[in-house]
Amino acid sequence: MSEGKIISLKKREEISEDPLTELLRTGARQLIAQAxxxxxxxxxxxxxxxxxxxxRxxxxxxxYLPERKIQTGVGPVSVRVPKVRDKRGxxxxxxxxxxxxxxxxxxxxEEMLPWLYLKGISTGDFQEALQALLGKDATGLSSxxxxxCKRLWETEHEQWSQRRFENKRYVYIWADGVYFNIRSDDARQCILVIIGV
Incomplete structure (x- = not known):
C-alpha cells in the first residue's frame, strides 16, 4: 500500500468569500509586522x-502584547505589537x-463614519452598512x-464655526466662464461668432 497524503478540508465558514481581499489582508498584516x-x-x-x-x-x-484586530479598508487585520523589558526597572x-x-x-x-452619517445612515444601521462595506467581520462600531462620535463631531463643528479670522489673510480668485452645449457641426460657427470674424 502506498503512503497517502491526508488533506484537511476547510469548513464552509473558514473558506474566504473573496480570495483577493484575503490576499490584501495577508499582505497588510505582513507589511504592518515589518514596519x-x-x-x-x-x-x-x-x-x-x-x-x-x-x-549584557x-x-x-x-x-508580544496580545493580538488585536484593527478595522481597515480591507476589513479587520490582526496585528501583534512587540514588548520590551527594562531589566534596570x-x-x-x-x-x-x-x-x-x-x-x-x-x-x-474614521473619515468614512461622518460621511456615512451625513448621507443619512442612522446610528442603528451603521453596523450593517459597515459590514456591507468592510465584510462580515466589521465589529466595534455599535450605535x-x-x-x-456624533457628539464629538458636533463639538468640533461648534469650535470650527466660532473660529476667529482677525489675524488671517485670504486670497480670493474669481473665475467666470461660458459653457456651450453644442454639437460639433455648429461649433465652428459659434467660435467664429465669439471671435468676431
Whole structure:
C-alpha cells in the first residue's frame, strides 16, 4: 500500500468569500509586522549602550502584547505589537507610533463614519452598512459608539464655526466662464461668432 497524503478540508465558514481581499489582508498584516519590527529595532538601538557590568543589554525584546484586530479598508487585520523589558526597572516601554495602544480603526475608517452619517445612515444601521462595506467581520462600531462620535463631531463643528479670522489673510480668485452645449457641426460657427470674424 502506498503512503497517502491526508488533506484537511476547510469548513464552509473558514473558506474566504473573496480570495483577493484575503490576499490584501495577508499582505497588510505582513507589511504592518515589518514596519513595527523596524520601529522596534530603532527603539532598541537607542538603548544599546545601557548594559550591566558583564556587557549584557538592559533593555531587551520580551515577546508580544496580545493580538488585536484593527478595522481597515480591507476589513479587520490582526496585528501583534512587540514588548520590551527594562531589566534596570526604570520603566522603559515601547509604544509603536504606527499602532498606538488604543488604535482600533484606521484613519480612513474614521473619515468614512461622518460621511456615512451625513448621507443619512442612522446610528442603528451603521453596523450593517459597515459590514456591507468592510465584510462580515466589521465589529466595534455599535450605535453607542456612533452616538459618541456624533457628539464629538458636533463639538468640533461648534469650535470650527466660532473660529476667529482677525489675524488671517485670504486670497480670493474669481473665475467666470461660458459653457456651450453644442454639437460639433455648429461649433465652428459659434467660435467664429465669439471671435468676431
Amino acid at each position: 513595527v519590527e523596524a520601529e522596534l529595532h530603532g527603539f532598541l538601538q537607542e538603548f544599546a549602550t545601557c548594559t550591566d557590568t558583564s556587557g 543589554r538592559q533593555v531587551v525584546r520580551n515577546g 526604570k520603566g522603559v516601554k515601547f509604544n509603536s507610533g504606527l499602532l498606538p495602544p488604543y488604535l482600533r480603526k484606521t484613519k480612513s475608517i 453607542t459608539t456612533i452616538s459618541r
